Amino acid sequence: MTTEFSDLHLHPQLLQAVTELGYETPTPIQESIIPLLLGGHDVIGQAQTGTGKTAAFALPILHHIALGTGNVQALVVAPTRELAMQVSKAMYEYGRLREVRVLAIYGGQPYSRQINRLRKGVDIVVGTPGRLLDLMERKALDLGDVKYVVLDEADEMLSMGFIEDIETILESTPEKRQ
Ligand code: AMP
Numbered sequence: 001m002t003t004e005f006s007d008l009h010l011h012p013q014l015l016q017a018v019t020e021l022g023y024e025t026p027t028p029i030q031e032s033i034i035p036l037l038l039g040g041h042d043v044i045g046q047a048q049t050g051t052g053k054t055a056a057f058a059l060p061i062l063h064h065i066a067l068g069t070g071n072v073q074a075l076v077v078a079p080t081r082e083l084a085m086q087v088s089k090a091m092y093e094y095g096r097l098r099e100v101r102v103l104a105i106y107g108g109q110p111y112s113r114q115i116n117r118l119r120k121g122v123d124i125v126v127g128t129p130g131r132l133l134d135l136m137e138r139k140a141l142d143l144g145d146v147k148y149v150v151l152d153e154a155d156e157m158l159s160m161g162f163i164e165d166i167e168t169i170l171e172s173t174p175e176k177r178q
Helices: 012-020 028-038 053-064 081-098 111-120 129-137 154-159 163-171
Strands: 074-077 102-105 124-127 148-151
Touching (some): 012 081, 028 053
Parallel strands (some): 074 124, 074 148
């Protein structure tokens, strides 16, 4: 029996968003991971590029997120600027109907724009390790209310030597995060 998106019990506005994007059925990684993440479990997912990993972690976060708190509740760490931009765009599109505020944070862009957006309130931050640390040191990024952390392409980040940066970032998030 094929699993349908509607079988996953996602928020109706997320269901509508993926339907509008033309997604008909969940991919295998979405089908296996979304129920686990919705159930509050920690998950390591491994699948080829282009198999729908982004939605697999993004939809459960967008489902659970409490809007309008003004604090960053979810953090996605990605190895490259390109991936950070791609993931933030996808999260924005999936969360558009829920009016989720997503910000991409990466080097090579002026600090002022990112800091201003953070001041105005952001629900989800997607960033590369170096710039995330920079903004934490400048006290512009507070991870004290983060409930969900994703290490996207974790293997890639380890081989790029980001382990210490990631440990520092994780230590700044609450212990009880998913
Ligand atoms: P990703 O592996 O997350 O980079 O996704 C690869 C591509 O597949 C992206 O263009 C997504 O928009 C698309 N995609 C993700 N999930 C689905 C789905 N369930 N059905 C159709 N397309 C999808």
